[in-house]
Amino acid sequence: MSCFEAKKKVVKAKIVENTEIAKDIYKIVLRAKEVTNGAKAGQFVNVYLNNKSLLLPRPISICELEGDNITLVYGVVGQGTKELSSYTEGEEIKLSSANGNGFNLEDMDCVLSDNKDKVVLLVAGGIGVPPMLELAKTIRKKEDDEYKRNRIRLIAVIGFREEPFLQRELQNYCDKVYIATDNGSVGFHGNVVKLIEKEDIQIDYCYSCGPKVMLKALTNYCIEEKIQNKQKVIPLQVSMEERMGCGYGACVGCICKIKEKDIENNCEKIVLKKVCKDGPVFFGNEVVFDE
Amino acid sequence: MSCFEAKKKVVKAKIVENTEIAKDIYKIVLRAKEVTNGAKAGQFVNVYLNNKSLLLPRPISICELEGDNITLVYGVVGQGTKELSSYTEGEEIKLSSANGNGFNLEDMDCVLSDNKDKVVLLVAGGIGVPPMLELAKTIRKKEDDEYKRNRIRLIAVIGFREEPFLQRELQNYCDKVYIATDNGSVGFHGNVVKLIEKEDIQIDYCYSCGPKVMLKALTNYCIEEKIQNKQKVIPLQVSMEERMGCGYGACVGCICKIKEKDIENNCEKIVLKKVCKDGPVFFGNEVVFDE
Amino acid sequence: MSKLDLKVNLCGVKLENPITTASGTFSARESGAYYDINELGAVITKGVASVPWDGNPTPRIAETYGGMINAVGLQNPGIDYFIKEEIPYLKNFNTKIIVNVAGRTIEEYCSVAEKLNDTDIDMMEINISCPNVKEGGIGFGTSTDMAAKVTKGVRAVSKKPIIIKLTPNVTDITEIAKAVESEGADCVSLINTLLGMKIDVNRKRPVVCNKMGGFSGPAIKPVAVRMVYQVRKAVNIPIIGLGGIMTGEDVVEFIMAGADAVSVGTAALINPTAPVDILKELKIYMEKHGFKTIREIREAFCE
Amino acid sequence: MSKLDLKVNLCGVKLENPITTASGTFSARESGAYYDINELGAVITKGVASVPWDGNPTPRIAETYGGMINAVGLQNPGIDYFIKEEIPYLKNFNTKIIVNVAGRTIEEYCSVAEKLNDTDIDMMEINISCPNVKEGGIGFGTSTDMAAKVTKGVRAVSKKPIIIKLTPNVTDITEIAKAVESEGADCVSLINTLLGMKIDVNRKRPVVCNKMGGFSGPAIKPVAVRMVYQVRKAVNIPIIGLGGIMTGEDVVEFIMAGADAVSVGTAALINPTAPVDILKELKIYMEKHGFKTIREIREAFCE
Ligand SMILES: Cc1cc2nc3c(=O)[nH]c(=O)nc-3n(C[C@H](O)[C@H](O)[C@H](O)COP(=O)(O)OP(=O)(O)OC[C@H]3O[C@@H](n4cnc5c(N)ncnc54)[C@H](O)[C@@H]3O)c2cc1C
Ligand SMILES: Cc1cc2nc3c(=O)[nH]c(=O)nc-3n(C[C@H](O)[C@H](O)[C@H](O)COP(=O)(O)OP(=O)(O)OC[C@H]3O[C@@H](n4cnc5c(N)ncnc54)[C@H](O)[C@@H]3O)c2cc1C
Numbered sequence A, B: 001m002s003c004f005e006a007k008k009k010v011v012k013a014k015i016v017e018n019t020e021i022a023k024d025i026y027k028i029v030l031r032a033k034e035v036t037n038g039a040k041a042g043q044f045v046n047v048y049l050n051n052k053s054l055l056l057p058r059p060i061s062i063c064e065l066e067g068d069n070i071t072l073v074y075g076v077v078g079q080g081t082k083e084l085s086s087y088t089e090g091e092e093i094k095l096s097s098a099n100g101n102g103f104n105l106e107d108m109d110c111v112l113s114d115n116k117d118k119v120v121l122l123v124a125g126g127i128g129v130p131p132m133l134e135l136a137k138t139i140r141k142k143e144d145d146e147y148k149r150n151r152i153r154l155i156a157v158i159g160f161r162e163e164p165f166l167q168r169e170l171q172n173y174c175d176k177v178y179i180a181t182d183n184g185s186v187g188f189h190g191n192v193v194k195l196i197e198k199e200d201i202q203i204d205y206c207y208s209c210g211p212k213v214m215l216k217a218l219t220n221y222c223i224e225e226k227i228q229n230k231q232k233v234i235p236l237q238v239s240m241e242e243r244m245g246c247g248y249g250a251c252v253g254c255i256c257k258i259k260e261k262d263i264e265n266n267c268e269k270i271v272l273k274k275v276c277k278d279g280p281v282f283f284g285n286e287v288v289f290d291e
Numbered sequence C, D: 001m002s003k004l005d006l007k008v009n010l011c012g013v014k015l016e017n018p019i020t021t022a023s024g025t026f027s028a029r030e031s032g033a034y035y036d037i038n039e040l041g042a043v044i045t046k047g048v049a050s051v052p053w054d055g056n057p058t059p060r061i062a063e064t065y066g067g068m069i070n071a072v073g074l075q076n077p078g079i080d081y082f083i084k085e086e087i088p089y090l091k092n093f094n095t096k097i098i099v100n101v102a103g104r105t106i107e108e109y110c111s112v113a114e115k116l117n118d119t120d121i122d123m124m125e126i127n128i129s130c131p132n133v134k135e136g137g138i139g140f141g142t143s144t145d146m147a148a149k150v151t152k153g154v155r156a157v158s159k160k161p162i163i164i165k166l167t168p169n170v171t172d173i174t175e176i177a178k179a180v181e182s183e184g185a186d187c188v189s190l191i192n193t194l195l196g197m198k199i200d201v202n203r204k205r206p207v208v209c210n211k212m213g214g215f216s217g218p219a220i221k222p223v224a225v226r227m228v229y230q231v232r233k234a235v236n237i238p239i240i241g242l243g244g245i246m247t248g249e250d251v252v253e254f255i256m257a258g259a260d261a262v263s264v265g266t267a268a269l270i271n272p273t274a275p276v277d278i279l280k281e282l283k284i285y286m287e288k289h290g291f292k293t294i295r296e297i298r299e300a301f302c303e
């Protein structure tokens, strides 16, 4: 009994900062060494609320990791995030270890291995933007460390309803940040896919996070359309969202339909994967978007 | 509609102080003008907790009133009072207007009206002690203001399991404070009724608050025994405790059996009174102690 | 909030708004000290029987996670006292009066109903679902047959619209609802309390003297919403929905599920002004979502 | 904590302590990342059927006041996969294995039971109470007759002790408990989830795709404790009590009400280490009150 050591934990983390960075968008910085340790872009943490009537954890993507600090950026959309926004510096909340698979950088390595300069595109909408920051940082760092030979042109295309956020932070790591808003108040008037089309961005690899409709449209743009037009498909990773029970793989609440090659029978079959455990990141061409 | 003005309210009150004054006994001072206004000794307030899983108000007696400040002294006995003890200065909690009838001082006036010096006894056990403080203060003030002619000898007999509290505060207003403890660690080793007997205190009027068994024994001492021995009974007021739902008279959760004269039929009948509304203070000779 | 029309029609009785007080959690004098009773759509009184009842011994109340248990046991002063002392007092207010009726036998329900015929109340609610009394109460509410018989009996003698209050402690609430509808119930209200129990692990015995009691509060809302939804599909008479309503949005949930009006119960024990606070929140919700009537809320629900 | 003996005997199967995991809220690999599974009295697995089931579409989860609703719908990989992949993995641990069994027909339950005969598990729990599937599940659990038939069928083919898991969505749970006891159930577990519903008032539709779902968590505990108390008086077989257990004192409540062992469900979704945390708290309670065995706790209960 005594020799068991937990690989995962729920820990208490002290709030270092919790400020509104755009209308109803908050940035919370938490000190939690046990959480940051080994965590990576595209993973998420479960945030547990102090309000005893709201029991389920809120899954929030890692926006930034810096030493023992983890930054989350969240939108106030319901009771739980409203409550979260009321917590102040110095208070403690409970937080899980980083969960999920995170973005797959090895796959990108393969695509980029042919030694030419490449365009990597980050596409995100609304509260899908936060995980792109740690991802951009990671890719830049990777480039510095590993890809000394060839340069990555890192472009972000981010969409918002009205007010953009994290655009400046992304500019620190991206060569170019395009902004789209639904009402045209800032940047392009329309959605991110339209913006990509308009700018005719030549994409070698694509990562994305945002509402399902956006991910579906983007998958269509990067994969289905290319297949139809007999062009080379654009490799795409999508970070999926689903209502969760446990957020760590115990309840099978958060499934996503994934196409899988059935090697035995040499056909394609659909399997149910857990967003919290097997995801949240999947390849765009695997996901069955049924809505 | 607009002309309605609430006689009663639940208000937010800021915590001025919340400190442990004895083992598991806390004193909380709250700033709440709307509550202190018109409140009096023997009444109680409903304390609402911030923990959303604990919905019912905790009834706590008024221990002291000073300007806009109300002091409550409470024992940590369960989840709710434990939670309350964790709140710190500056935090806010919800509090009701003062509820219940409070101690009846008019009745004492009658007894004291014959112009002789009198002994008024305050008897309390454990967390029944706090309301005695505001009562002692009120009686002293009354004496100064009204009874210039005759002096009240104010005696307190207070019992505890182990560690006494509020004894010094009571000394400020009482001529004498006797202490009893169950384990004999301080003062008399035994219960308050035994202590009264031992000291052979001659009582003209008695107020009390504490556990039901104590109130019952005291009622027996002040009333039943005297009747049996054909002596003059000692007028006694007891502050009753009961589990409450609403704490303001809406749910009929907190009843107490009270003997009432049925004038029509010239007999005694038993009626059910609400502790929170008709009480918590009753005359000892009215109460049916059935346990 | 000028243009909102919150009126609802409950089998001919027109309420200014859908908010009523749940039986047993409202007392005109005490609640009226906290808020203006005129603001309510209707008041539903504490259950009253043909003769005075003492109710159960104390403790009568236990707290549970997000809820409470009560074992009051229908303590009441009897219908004669009620007609003499309570109804005249309630008539001081400009709101509808619904009298909750308790009974141990069909005859008792009927005798109360008859006495109420000549009073100036608007409706009566027949409680066949109290879990805290040995005879009557829940015994009637859990049997389709008995529920039908009580309804038939009271319907025959009553000149007022009758609401039958249903218990959630049944396998299929739609069966009971259909039975009472077919015997002439003008309206149903649901849910009464779930049967619950709490044990004090320090004192090592049940918290309430009666061992088990009626479990209410926000904790039970999902059961209540589900049952209102099921009953709405089963009967055509109006529904008063209740069980755990704490906020204006909770009211919206019940209306979408199929309720015509709602009652606020335990919430009013926790926060004395809950009924009127909830009414305010309902209006805010309607403004925000552009609803002008209660019917529009219901019709916006899309399954 | 040296002298405590937490062992319990569940119809011949000896558990080191009364804490088990509620079906559907435990996954050996995932839960095992948070705590040492060897500490548990037993694991009860997610329901498994004769063939793989997809379960319901998402959203499958809704949060309620002090509780949650799930409409997972018994997604499972089928008994063959389960025997091949899951049981061997579970055998790595030094705890008892109880396999929860789902079915649409009596034949399906029996076919799973038969396949489990030759495996190295300790008991099986027959789920006749899932509110999330159209056929079987709760349909069996709400009918005394069907509950008896399933029990009889499975009892006839199974070589393992069988636990029948009861639904709370019934008028009289003791009737069902007595029926399954008389058909040879070795043990009963209760309660499964209440049938509940939540409506999203902003999106104006039910939160879970299936509209209604299974309602669990601390909110429902008073119903669970009450039913364990009632069933304890009705049958002589052991009871696994569950429904809303969040703390060691909650476990004590169930034991006093009559449970021989307990399961921790929703609590483990909210706090991954809940089962072992609760075990620790139970020990602390026992120390504080001077109890040395689980039986002593039960016997201390005085009604
Ligand atoms: C893997 C993952 C990563 C996420 N990362 C972020 C992020 O970085 N920033 C951010 O702002 N939001 C993020 N979200 C969405 C975030 O979890 C929800 O906005 C949040 O849970 C809403 O909680 P609430 O109490 O305010 O809303 P309520 O509607 O009151 O919540 C009720 C219940 O529904 C769940 N819920 C509601 N909306 C969503 C949703 N969109 N996705 C999943 N569950 C939901 C809640 O968790 C809760 O259990 C992420 C979601 C997932 C699945
Ligand atoms: C009129 C009145 C005045 C009181 N004044 C004081 C006071 O000045 N100081 C003080 O320390 N205590 C006082 N009490 C007792 C106090 O209300 C309880 O100790 C307190 O409610 C316990 O809450 P808990 O959550 O810690 O206990 P828990 O046992 O966790 O509470 C569970 C439920 O039981 C109720 N409850 C538990 N014990 C009691 C009790 N003894 N009386 C009434 N309800 C109870 C709680 O309010 C709650 O609803 C008074 C009680 C009454 C009725």
Ligand SMILES: Cc1cc2nc3c(=O)[nH]c(=O)nc-3n(C[C@H](O)[C@H](O)[C@H](O)COP(=O)(O)O)c2cc1C
Residues within 6 Å of the ligand: B245, B251, B253, C022, C023, C024, C025, C046, C047, C070, C072, C074, C100, C127, C130, C165, C191, C192, C193, C214, C215, C216, C217, C218, C220, C242, C243, C244, C245, C263, C264, C265, C266, C267
């Ligand atoms: C203290 C108390 C007393 C009650 N008395 C009655 C009653 O007399 N008659 C009745 O029909 N329902 C009675 N009820 C049930 C409520 O009217 C209501 O149906 C139930 O509490 C669920 O609603 P809630 O969760 O909003 O409280 C009582 C409930 C409580 C809490």
Ligand SMILES: Cc1cc2nc3c(=O)[nH]c(=O)nc-3n(C[C@H](O)[C@H](O)[C@H](O)COP(=O)(O)O)c2cc1C
Residues within 6 Å of the ligand: A245, A251, A253, D022, D023, D024, D025, D046, D047, D070, D072, D074, D100, D127, D130, D165, D191, D192, D193, D214, D215, D216, D217, D218, D220, D242, D243, D244, D245, D263, D264, D265, D266, D267
């Ligand atoms: C997500 C989830 C999945 C469940 N799946 C099953 C199941 O497969 N079989 C079963 O018998 N019970 C299942 N249940 C019911 C639980 O085992 C338990 O009976 C119920 O949740 C009440 O306990 P709790 O309040 O501690 O969660 C499930 C419950 C939840 C929350």
Ligand code: FES
Residues within 6 Å of the ligand: A243, A244, A245, A246, A247, A248, A249, A250, A251, A252, A253, A254, A255, A274, A275, A276, A277
């Ligand atoms: S949320 Fe429980 S398995 Fe993913």
Ligand code: FES
Residues within 6 Å of the ligand: B243, B244, B245, B246, B247, B248, B249, B250, B251, B252, B253, B254, B255, B274, B275, B276, B277
């Ligand atoms: S506590 Fe509700 S009437 Fe006294």
